Amino acid sequence: MTTQTAWPENAIARYLTVGGATIDLTHDTLQADDTEPNVSIVHCGGCLAYSSSEWRLHADQWGDGSNWADEAVRRWAQSHAETCRAIPKPA
Numbered sequence: 001m002t003t004q005t006a007w008p009e010n011a012i013a014r015y016l017t018v019g020g021a022t023i024d025l026t027h028d029t030l031q032a033d034d035t036e037p038n039v040s041i042v043h044c045g046g047c048l049a050y051s052s053s054e055w056r057l058h059a060d061q062w063g064d065g066s067n068w069a070d071e072a073v074r075r076w077a078q079s080h081a082e083t084c085r086a087i088p089k090p091a
């Protein structure tokens with residue numbers, strides 16, 4: 001079962017697609033020399049589609065924007081998981 005595969009160390013959330021692949025939500029850096037995470041990324045392990053959201057575009061008086069960026073990519077992941085029928089190639 002793909003749901004039994006180990007989560008990446010930095011995965012925050014995981015979605016299971018109808019095809020049986022997983023979509024992982026991670027925080028990453030935009031530039032190689034960025035020292036702190038500043039972007040939320042979801043990546044489909046079935047078809048390799050992905051979506052990202054920069055925190056600074058969502059920053060407001062309540063925070064650095066990570067929560068809103070997470071929310072944006074979670075919506076993408078949920079929607080993609082409902083339609084993606086690609087399956088990952090067995091290791």
Ligand SMILES: [Zn+2]
Nearest residue numbers: 044046047084
């Ligand atoms: Zn996919």
